[in-house]
Amino acid sequence: MAFYYSRIDTSLQKRYASTSHEIYEQTELLIDEKKEAILLIALSMSRDLKIRESLNWHDPNMLDFTHFTKRFSVHTSLKNLLDTIIIL
Incomplete structure (x- = not known):
């Protein structure tokens, strides 16, 4: 029985x-993306x-x-700049 446990x-x-390794890697990826x-x-x-x-x-x-975020969202993949700044 002890062997089974x-x-x-x-x-x-x-x-x-x-x-835990998978969570660590995903967290590192998210941190790198935010950087x-x-x-x-x-x-x-x-x-x-x-x-x-x-x-x-x-x-x-x-x-x-307002003007900056509009231009930024047109020319980059970050569409919601103010949301991104607040989250960062």
């Missing part, structure tokens, strides 16, 4: 190890003149994210 325990450990999205957004924002001027003058009233 030992086999079940070993099987459960293997399944747990496999599942790429952040870099893409940061590079795009650094090229936007109004955003750069707003940062230089420390004036958040100069920011026009």
Whole structure:
């Protein structure tokens, strides 16, 4: 009887190890995708003149994210930029 429980325990450990490894890999993939999205957004924002001027003058009233997000969604695969920024 002890041998039977030992086999079940070993099987459960293997399944747990496999599942935890799969979760780890999926989490790493999601993190890498978010890193790429952040870099893409940061590079795009650094090229936007109004955003750069707003940062230089420390004036958040100069920011026009509506125009930026529309252009960004047209030219990239990230369609909901503000949602992406909020999630990040």
